[in-house]
Amino acid sequence: MHSNKKGLPEGNPRRQPLDYLRSWATRHGRTVRDQMLRGAAYGVGSGAVSLLLIWWQGRR
Template structure:
C-alpha cells in the first residue's frame, strides 16, 4: 500500500521547481508560456519560408 504522506521524489521536486520557475518568469515578463511557444513557432515558420524563397530564387538564377 502506498503512503500518502511520503516525501516527494526527486522527479516531483524537479517538476515543482520547473513549474514555479515558469510561473515566476511569466509574471516578470508579462507573457505566458503558450504565448512564447506560439512566438517561437511563428519565427520558425517565417525563417523556413524565407529559406525556401532564397533556395527557389537561387535555383532559378
C-alpha cells in the same frame, strides 16, 4: 516562498519547474505557451525565407 541562490523556488521538487515558469511569465509579461508560439512562428518564417531564397537562386 523563498528562493535559493540560483533564483529557483525552494520547496517541493515537483513544484519547482511549475513555480519557476509561473514566476518567469509574471516577470516577462507573457505565458510560456505564448512564448512557444512566438518561437514556432519565428521558425516557420525563417524556413519560408530560406525556401524563397532557394527558389530564387534556382530560377537564376
